[in-house]
Structure formats: C-alpha cells, structure tokens
Amino acid sequence: MALMEKDKPQAEVKPEAVPEQSAPVAAAATPIKAKGFRRYSDLEYLRLNVWQKFVYRLLCFFVAIPKWFKNLGLKIWHGIKKISLAIAHEAQDIVMTFIHGDWKTKTSYVVMGFGNIARGQVLRGILFLAFEVIFILYMVFWGGYWIGMLPSLGKQGPAEEYNEELDTYTTVYHDNSFKILLYGILTLFFIVALIYTWRLNIKQNKISEEILKSGKPLKSGKQDLRSLIDDEFHKTLLALPVTGILVFTVMPIFFMILVAFTNYSGATNNGYTNNLFHWIGWDNFNTLLNWNGGGSAYSAAFGEVLAWTIMWAFFATFSNYFLGMLVAIMINKKGIHLKKVWRTILVLTIAIPQFISLLYVSKMFADNGFIIKWMQDWGWVDGNFSFFGDKANPWISRLMVILINIWIGIPYLMLIATGILMNIPEDLYESARIDGANVWQQYTKITLPYMLFVTGPYLLTSFIGNMNNFNVIYLLTGGGPTNGALSAASGSVGYTDLLITWLYKITMGANSEYYMASVIGILVFVVSAVISVVVYNFMPSNKNEEEFQ
Amino acid sequence: MEETAKPVQTPEQKPSEMSNYQPAQFKDKKHMGLHAKRAIGNTVIYIILILMSIIWLFPFVCIVLQSFRCESTQPVGYIIPQKWGFDNYVNLFTTTNFPKWLLNTFIISIVTALLQTVIVLCMSYTLSRLRFKGRKFLMNFMLVIGMFPGMLTMIILYRVLADWGMTQANSIPGLILVYCASSGMGYYISKGFFDTLPKSLDEAARVDGATNAQVLVKIILPLSKPIVIYTLLTAFMGPWGDFVFARYVSFGASDGMNVAVGLQDFLSTTSNLFKNYTMFCAGGVVIAVPITILFMLLQKYYVEGVTGGAVKG
Numbered sequence: 001m002a003l004m005e006k007d008k009p010q011a012e013v014k015p016e017a018v019p020e021q022s023a024p025v026a027a028a029a030t031p032i033k034a035k036g037f038r039r040y041s042d043l044e045y046l047r048l049n050v051w052q053k054f055v056y057r058l059l060c061f062f063v064a065i066p067k068w069f070k071n072l073g074l075k076i077w078h079g080i081k082k083i084s085l086a087i088a089h090e091a092q093d094i095v096m097t098f099i100h101g102d103w104k105t106k107t108s109y110v111v112m113g114f115g116n117i118a119r120g121q122v123l124r125g126i127l128f129l130a131f132e133v134i135f136i137l138y139m140v141f142w143g144g145y146w147i148g149m150l151p152s153l154g155k156q157g158p159a160e161e162y163n164e165e166l167d168t169y170t171t172v173y174h175d176n177s178f179k180i181l182l183y184g185i186l187t188l189f190f191i192v193a194l195i196y197t198w199r200l201n202i203k204q205n206k207i208s209e210e211i212l213k214s215g216k217p218l219k220s221g222k223q224d225l226r227s228l229i230d231d232e233f234h235k236t237l238l239a240l241p242v243t244g245i246l247v248f249t250v251m252p253i254f255f256m257i258l259v260a261f262t263n264y265s266g267a268t269n270n271g272y273t274n275n276l277f278h279w280i281g282w283d284n285f286n287t288l289l290n291w292n293g294g295g296s297a298y299s300a301a302f303g304e305v306l307a308w309t310i311m312w313a314f315f316a317t318f319s320n321y322f323l324g325m326l327v328a329i330m331i332n333k334k335g336i337h338l339k340k341v342w343r344t345i346l347v348l349t350i351a352i353p354q355f356i357s358l359l360y361v362s363k364m365f366a367d368n369g370f371i372i373k374w375m376q377d378w379g380w381v382d383g384n385f386s387f388f389g390d391k392a393n394p395w396i397s398r399l400m401v402i403l404i405n406i407w408i409g410i411p412y413l414m415l416i417a418t419g420i421l422m423n424i425p426e427d428l429y430e431s432a433r434i435d436g437a438n439v440w441q442q443y444t445k446i447t448l449p450y451m452l453f454v455t456g457p458y459l460l461t462s463f464i465g466n467m468n469n470f471n472v473i474y475l476l477t478g479g480g481p482t483n484g485a486l487s488a489a490s491g492s493v494g495y496t497d498l499l500i501t502w503l504y505k506i507t508m509g510a511n512s513e514y515y516m517a518s519v520i521g522i523l524v525f526v527v528s529a530v531i532s533v534v535v536y537n538f539m540p541s542n543k544n545e546e547e548f549q
Numbered sequence: 550m551e552e553t554a555k556p557v558q559t560p561e562q563k564p565s566e567m568s569n570y571q572p573a574q575f576k577d578k579k580h581m582g583l584h585a586k587r588a589i590g591n592t593v594i595y596i597i598l599i600l601m602s603i604i605w606l607f608p609f610v611c612i613v614l615q616s617f618r619c620e621s622t623q624p625v626g627y628i629i630p631q632k633w634g635f636d637n638y639v640n641l642f643t644t645t646n647f648p649k650w651l652l653n654t655f656i657i658s659i660v661t662a663l664l665q666t667v668i669v670l671c672m673s674y675t676l677s678r679l680r681f682k683g684r685k686f687l688m689n690f691m692l693v694i695g696m697f698p699g700m701l702t703m704i705i706l707y708r709v710l711a712d713w714g715m716t717q718a719n720s721i722p723g724l725i726l727v728y729c730a731s732s733g734m735g736y737y738i739s740k741g742f743f744d745t746l747p748k749s750l751d752e753a754a755r756v757d758g759a760t761n762a763q764v765l766v767k768i769i770l771p772l773s774k775p776i777v778i779y780t781l782l783t784a785f786m787g788p789w790g791d792f793v794f795a796r797y798v799s800f801g802a803s804d805g806m807n808v809a810v811g812l813q814d815f816l817s818t819t820s821n822l823f824k825n826y827t828m829f830c831a832g833g834v835v836i837a838v839p840i841t842i843l844f845m846l847l848q849k850y851y852v853e854g855v856t857g858g859a860v861k862g
Contacts (some may be wrong), residue, residue: 064640178708226760233761234679237671241733242687244668248730252702327601330594335587344845345602347852350842352609353790354834355809358613359816363624363826373626409606412855419856468698470793475813500698504793507704514704521701528696 025143048454090199097206105205105342115205119212123221128201135194143187150184153177153184153262157276177264177277185254189246259518260284266512284519297488298516301502304486306527308398309498313466316405316460324404324413325451328421343418346411354408358475361404362388391481394495401496405472416458417451424450460535464528470499479505490516499524601609616830623823637831646803647832650811657724657807658788664729666777673736674765677743691734700793707797720798720805727798728788738854742776743769752753773775779854782847789840808836 040056048056098109108115113128154175161172208218217229228236242299261284264277286292290299331342349357364371365387375381388397410512424447432442452459473479479497490513491506503520506513611628616637618630641647676688701738707726710716715723754764770777788795792809799805806814812832815825844851 112732142632172721182709183706196829208792229762230760233765234675234681234684236762237675237679240686241668241672244730245691245694245733248706248727249702249734252705253694254696255705257699294654330598333591333594335591336594336598342598344606344848347845347848348609348841350851351841352837353786353809353814353840355790355792356837357608359813360830361608362832363816363822364608366624368822370624370626370628377626415662415852415855420851465695468700470700471790475792500700503698504700517704521698525697529693532696 031403047212050353080415086358093206094202095201097202101205103159105202108201108205112201115201119208119218120225121208121218121221123224126198131194131197135190138190139187142183143190143480146180146183146187149175149180151279153278154180154276176275177262178275181258181262185251185258186282189251259514260522262515264514266507266514284515288516288519288523297486299490301483301493302484302490302520302523304483305493305497305499305502306523308496309500310527312402312469312496312498313463315402316466316469316472317463318408319402319406320409320413321455321459321462324410325417325421325447327410328414328417331449332418332421343414347415348475349408349411350415354471355475357408358404358472361407362476365400365404368410388477388496389481391484391495394481394483397477397481397496401473401476404476405469407474416455419452420454421447423454430477460532463535464532466525467498467528469498470500470504473498473501499527553678576680582695608714611835612830612833615827616834618827622825622827624826637834641769641828641831641835644810645828646796646806647808647811647835648803650806650808651835653721654788654809655806657721657728660725661728661788662781664725665732665787666780668729669736669739669784670773670777670778672733673739674743674769676736677740678746678748678769691736695734703794703797706794707800710798716798716805717800717802718804720795720802723798724788724791724795724807728791732784739776739780740771742854744816746772775850775853778847778850782844782851783854785846789836805832808832814837 009512039485045053045056046494098106104115104118111129113125116125116128118125144481154177156174158171158173160169162168163170211218228528261279261281262277263280263284287296288298288302290296327346330336331339336342350507364374364406367386367389372381372385374388376383377403387395387400390396393496428446429442432446437445473496477494479492479494479501481496482492490509490511491497491502492509495500497505503517503524506517506520614628614630617635618634619632619634620627620630621634622637676684707716710720710723710727713723715726750768750772754768755761759767776817788807790809791807792813795807796810796813799807799810803811812829814821815829816822816830
C-alpha cells in the first residue's frame with residue numbers, strides 16, 4: 001500500500017497508466033481487463049482512499065473532455081438544424097397563408113392590420129397599422145441615412161471651413177461615427193421588430209380566418225384588453241423590465257462588441273476630438289492576443305492581468321467561503337452564548353456602505369496611515385515598507401487585498417452558511433456520533449458535502465462576481481503598485497489590477513482607447529462563460545427549479 | 550449536545566462497547582471529561598470570536614474617533630484625538646457641497662428603491678409563477694447577457710445621457726434611469742422567494758375565477774412582505790455606495806455628485822487627503838449611521854433574502 005502511494009505522483013503525468021497503479025484494492029478484487037482508462041463500479045470506487053479518489057476524479061474529468069466537446073458540437077449542430085428548419089417552416093407558412101387566404105389577409109401583407117380592422121378587431125388593427133406608419137416615416141427621414149452610413153461609419157471628418165455668414169473659418173463637424181453606429185444599431189433593432197410584427201400580423205390573419213370559418217366570434221378590443229390582465233398577464237408585467245434591459249443593457253453591449261472592431265478612441269486627431277472612426281476588423285484582438293506572433297505590450301499585460309484575475313477570484317471566493325463557514329459553525333455551536341451579539345457585530349460591516357469602509361481601510365494601511373507608523377515605532381518594519389506601493393514585492397499588496405476582502409466577505413458568508421447549516425438534519429450528526437465520528441469527520445463527511453451541494457451555484461456566481469470585483473480592488477489599491485515592465489500598454493497596469501479595473505483605467509486614461517476596453521470586456525465575457533459552462537456541467541446540483549412548488 | 554448525555558449516544562463509545570451497558574458512576578466520569586473538553590473548546594472559540602469582533606469593529610471605531618479630531622486634518626500616527634470637537638462636522642456642512650450630495654443621493658435612492666422594487670417584482674413574479682412561451686429563452690438570455698461586464702456599457706450610456714442632457718450637474722435623472730432600467734436582471738433572489746410559495750394557492754384562486762392580476766394583487770402580494778422589504782432595502786442602499794457610474798456621469802461637476810463620489814474626491818490627491826481626511830471620516834459617519842440603523846432594523850428580512858438567494862442559486 002505504501003509503495004503504491006509513492007507511485008501516485010507519476011499518475012498525474014501519465015494518465016493512461018494510472019488506474020492499474022493507483023487502484024491496488026480494485027486490482028486485487030477484479031483482474032484488470034484492458035490497458036488504459038477504465039471506470040470503476042461504485043463498490044470499487046468506495047474502496048479507494050482519499051488520494052486515489054482524487055486522482056480518479058481528475059482522470060474522469062480529463063477523459064470526459066473530448067466527449068464533452070463532441071456533445072457541445074452536436075448540440076450546436078442540432079441547434080443550427082432546428083433554427084433553419086424553423087425558418088423554413090415559417091417561410092412556408094407565410095407563402096401558404098398568402099395562397100389560401102382571402103383578400104383581407106392578402107391586403108394585410110402590404111397594409112399591416114388591414115385584416116384585423118376589416119374583421120372588426122379595430123384596436124389590434126390600428127396598433128399594427130400605426131407601427132407600420134411610424135416605421136416607414138422613421139426610415140424615410142432618419143433610418144435610411146443611419147443604415148446607409150453603417151458600412152463606412154462616416155466619410156468626412158471635422159475640418160475648418162469657411163463660413164460665409166460669419167466671414168471666418170469655423171470648425172464643421174461632419175459625420176459622427178459614434179452616432180452612426182448607435183443609431184444604426186437602433187435602426188437594425190427596429191427593422192427586426194418590424195419583421196417580427198409583420199409575421200405576427202400574418203399569423204393573426206390566418207387564425208382569425210380559421211376562427212370565423214368554424215363559426216365562432218373573434219375577440220373584441222375589450223376582451224383583448226382584459227386578457228392583458230389575465231391570460232396574457234406576463235406581457236403586461238414584462239413590458240417595462242424587458243424594454244429597459246433591451247435599451248440599457250442589450251443595445252450597449254451590441255454597441256461595445258462592434259466597437260471592438262473599430263479604432264474608436266477619445267484621442268484627438270489634428271486638434272479635433274475623434275468623431276470619425278472606422279472598421280478595422282480583428283486587428284484589436286490581434287494586438288491583445290497576439291496570434292500573429294511578434295509580441296506586443298498589450299498581450300504581455302493581458303497575460304499577467306488575466307493570471308492574477310483568476311488567482312484573485314479563486315482565493316477571494318474560497319477563502320471567504322471556508323472561513324465564513326467556519327465562523328458560522330463557531331457561532332452556532334451549542335454552548336456558545338451571545339450568538340446574536342457576534343452576528344450583529346459582523347453584520348455591521350454589511351450595513352456600512354462599502355466605499356466608506358474600503359476607502360478608510362485603504363487609508364489605514366496607506367504609506368502615511370497609522371498602521372505603518374505604529375509598525376515603524378515598534379521596530380517591526382523599516383521606513384521603506386509599504387503595503388500597497390512596494391513594486392519590488394507585489395505579493396505584499398496582493399496578499400493585503402485578499403486579506404481585506406476576507407474582512408469584507410466573511411459576514412455575508414456567515415449569514416448564508418448559518419441559514420444552510422440550520423437546515424442540515426440534526427439526526428445525521430447524531431448517527432455519525434454514534435458510529436464514533438469525530439468533529440473533523442463530521443465536518444468533511446456531512447457538513448461540507450451538504451454545503452457544497454446546496455451552494456454550488458452560489459460559488460460559481462461568486463467566482464464570476466469576484467473576477468469582476470471592481471470596488472474592492474479599485475478603492476483599496478487603484479490597481480497599484482504599477483508594473484513598470486508593462487508600461488507600454490496604456491492604462492498603467494498594476495500588480496493588483498483585475499481585467500475590469502484595467503478596462504476602466506484604459507477608458508479613463510489620456511487616450512481613452514475604447515476599442516481596447518471593448519476587446520478586454522469581450523474576453524472577460526468569454527472567460528466567464530467558459531468557466532461557467534465547464535463548472536456547471538460538473539456540478540452535482542442541477543436541480544429542478546420547481547421542487548418546492 | 551443534550552443528546553450526548555444519554556448513555557447510549559456518547560460519542561466516545563465504540564459500537565462494540567455499547568452492548569455492555571455501563572453503570573451510572575462510569576457514565577458520570579466520562580461526562581466530566583467531556584465537559585472539560587467542551588469547556589476548553591468553547592473558551593478557544595470565545596477568544597477567536599472576541600478577537601474577530603475587535604478586528605471587525607476596529608476600523609469603525611477609528612473612523613468615529615478621527616471624525617472628532619480637531620487639532621489637525623491629515624492622517625496621523627495615533628487614533629485617539631488630542632482635542633475633541635464637532636469642527637469636522639460643522640465644516641462638512643458649511644464649507645463643502647456635502648449637503649447637496651446628501652440630498653442628491655437621498656432623492657436618487659428613494660426613487661430608485663420604489664421603481665426598482667416594482668420592476669424586480671414584476672420580473673421575478675412572472676418568471677417564477679407564470680408559464681409562457683419564451684420563458685426559458687428569456688432566462689438563459691439574461692444569464693448570458695449578465696456575464697458581460699457592466700463596466701463596458703458605461704461608456705455608451707454616458708454618451709447617450711450626455712446627448713439627452715442628463716450628465717454633470719443634471720445627473721440625477723440620468724442616474725435614476727440607468728439604475729432602474731436594467732434592474733430586471735437582478736431577479737434571482739426574489740424569484741427564489743416566489744418559487745417557494747405553494748402553487749396550489751394560485752390554482753385555487755384561478756379555479757374560483759380570479760384573473761392572473763387578481764392572483765398577484767390579492768394572494769401573492771400579501772404573502773410577499775419579506776421579499777418586498779428585502780428588495781426595497783437593497784435597492785435603497787445601492788446608490789449610497791455606487792461610485793463608478795456616478796463618477797462617470799457627474800464628470801467633475803460637484804452639483805451632480807452623490808456622496809460616494811464626493812467623499813472619494815476628498816481623498817483623491819495627496820494635498821486633498823491632508824486637507825480633508827478628518828472631514829471624510831465625519832462624512833462617513835453621517836452616512837453610515839442612518840443606513841446602519843435602518844439596516845439593523847430590517848436585518849431579519851435581509852438575512853432571509855441573502856440566505857434564500859444563495860440556496861436557490
């Protein structure tokens with residue numbers, strides 16, 4: 001057994017050979033059939049020791065990757081197939097409705113809502129018609145221009161031009177690329193909305209025809225309105241929130257994704273603010289990821305910052321998680337008095353707005369703060385010591401942000417863990433105690449698995465949240481100490497900078513390279529999405545959301 | 550732990566020992582040992598908890614103490630003031646724009662709290678209890694959209710607000726608009742709450758002829774007090790701490806700042822820091838005290854919301 005334990009480090013290096021080596025117990029029970037990876041039965045798995053279980057699971061993970069990609073590919077393929085079939089079906093339905101429909105339906109293909117009005121559903125008809133009229137007017141007066149300019153993003157930049165009225169030269173701002181892109185996207189949204197409404201209008205004509213043929217009456221305008229608080233109540237409730245999300249989140253995201261393919265920045269150009277920019281394709285991505293080779297300042301900075309971002313997210317999430325759980329267990333232990341007092345003291349940190357506590361703590365540990373002065377007075381450190389400014393030892397500031405984040409985060413986790421710990425049935429512990437389990441065993445076999453199962457999704461979201469934890473980093477260190485080796489990239493990259501703070505610093509910098517910020521933002525999304533998808537697929541708790549209803 | 554007092558369930562006993570039942574005097578001896586062990590364990594925990602309390606409260610005690618310091622305004626190497634007084638508070642309200650910031654933030658947070666609560670409740674109620682075509686798609690879509698860093702949208706929102714004249718000194722309506730518009734994305738916690746209400750309630754009312762709107766108003770809303778208060782509380786507290794976007798929108802115009810931006814400005818440069826450090830502490834106290842009191846009063850609801858939200862994911 002001991003000999004086998006020594007073999008295990010090799011196991012990670014040579015995955016194929018592992019099962020035979022790392023599973024002596026299983027090997028003794030059943031002869032090994034084939035070389036290579038083999039899944040254990042439940043009984044065999046239970047016989048492994050902790051370390052073997054870990055290696056086995058790791059192997060399972062790696063072995064599953066090709067299969068996982070295959071499934072993903074299949075899913076995408078099926079998705080594409082489904083969508084194209086749906087489109088074909090819609091097109092067929094549109095044509096068939098036109099062929100079989102009466103003249104009212106046929107007119108509705110051009111004049112939206114005509115069928116509704118002609119069949120007595122005036123309210124619906126007027127809404128359809130009004131939408132069409134507004135759309136046409138918009139396209140004629142404004143939309144056409146924006147859409148037409150979208151491919152070039154404007155041709156004529158700002159210039160000094162002779163003004164006859166004033167008899168001097170004045171600055172004339174011609175095409176504004178920002179507005180072209182913005183309103184171009186809005187116009188595209190509008191066109192999509194029109195196509196959808198047009199399709200809806202045709203569908204309704206078809207349905208009304210069928211209803212009338214079967215001899216039933218159509219819904220009146222009054223009934224339509226009434227259904228908005230009954231069967232169609234979701235439309236009423238969702239109208240406002242979804243519109244808000246579309247205009248203030250989806251549209252800006254579209255915009256910023258497109259900006260990543262332009263050279264939009266806040267830099268001045270011949271003395272004018274840069275209101276003319278162009279499509280430049282994948283160049284910005286190439287600058288950041290450097291796939292053509294050659295090396296660039298941005299790609300070096302991106303690698304550093306991404307590594308630290310993931311490291312930070314990992315430590316910030318799990319340090320808070322385990323310490324918060326520990327604190328909750330300590331406070332909830334039977335025989336500990338004043339439970340409420342301990343909890344209240346910790347919760348106080350949540351109540352006080354974060355910017356106050358974070359800013360104050362950052363000043364406490366700052367170079368002129370009293371903590372350093374005390375440490376100097378006591379002779380612990382010399383005059384050069386700095387928590388957040390030591391460029392030679394950036395790990396000091398990195399450690400400090402993680403520690404202060406623990407200070408911020410433990411109260412939340414304490415609250416969450418308290419609630420969950422109380423839900424663990426007491427008889428589980430009771431029977432464990434009867435079987436002679438000590439406190440540590442009770443923790444690892446009951447508390448921890450239960451917590452991990454229940455809070456799996458929470459851990460994932462808090463990991464992603466920590467990757468984007470702007471406040472803690474920016475208010476504590478501002479990203480510093482500055483990393484001198486990466487000064488060629490804009491945004492003065494620091495050792496504690498996360499991707500998100502770097503992005504912010506780039507947009508607030510002298511040249512405001514929005515295009516670079518957009519590329520970084522997109523990559524943050526890609527990283528979060530990949531991590532989420534992978535973790536979610538391996539999580540035990542893909543629960544049924546209706547289990548409590 | 551009371552259960553361990555019963556002889557059969559003492560943890561030290563191995564299953565094999567349990568068969569020969571121990572007489573009373575042995576049992577008591579074992580108990581003494583347990584008690585002593587537990588007492589040591591509890592003492593250690595008490596020491597840890599006391600240390601933690603000190604660490605957690607220390608910055609807040611410092612901030613209060615320094616806000617009363619009158620002899621100097623810069624950071625110093627001691628925490629107990631040599632000369633006590635209300636100078637910093639008086640200066641804060643008379644020489645700076647702090648009252649304006651306070652008013653701005655108060656207006657923003659009241660309006661935001663109300664609007665955001667309505668929007669979040671609409672969203673979460675619909676997604677939780679109504680079934681309609683596209684529901685799954687909508688939820689997945691918002692999940693994906695939510696993974697884009699919000700920072701990215703700031704640039705464009707700023708330019709749009711600037712176009713509408715809602716930046717700098719007029720930033721209040723702009724900030725309210727942006728805080729509320731996308732708040733539907735944060736439906737998770739209250740959806741988790743609605744998910745736990747029994748579905749039979751709705752069904753019974755529907756059978757009796759109630760419309761969906763009546764179900765919401767007459768049946769679900771009266772049961773939703775905890776989640777309504779939770780949403781109001783978090784929405785109200787949000788604007789007090791928002792710093793990034795508020796700074797972007799106010800863009801240096803003092804009249805359009807909220808407290809977070811204004812107070813951060815106090816410390817932005819070293820010369821400001823030396824001039825305003827104690828005033829920043831005073832400002833922090835002025836903001837933190839009412840919010841903390843409010844929070845402590847409604848703590849129960851907050852804890853319920855946070856706990857439920859984490860469990861449901």
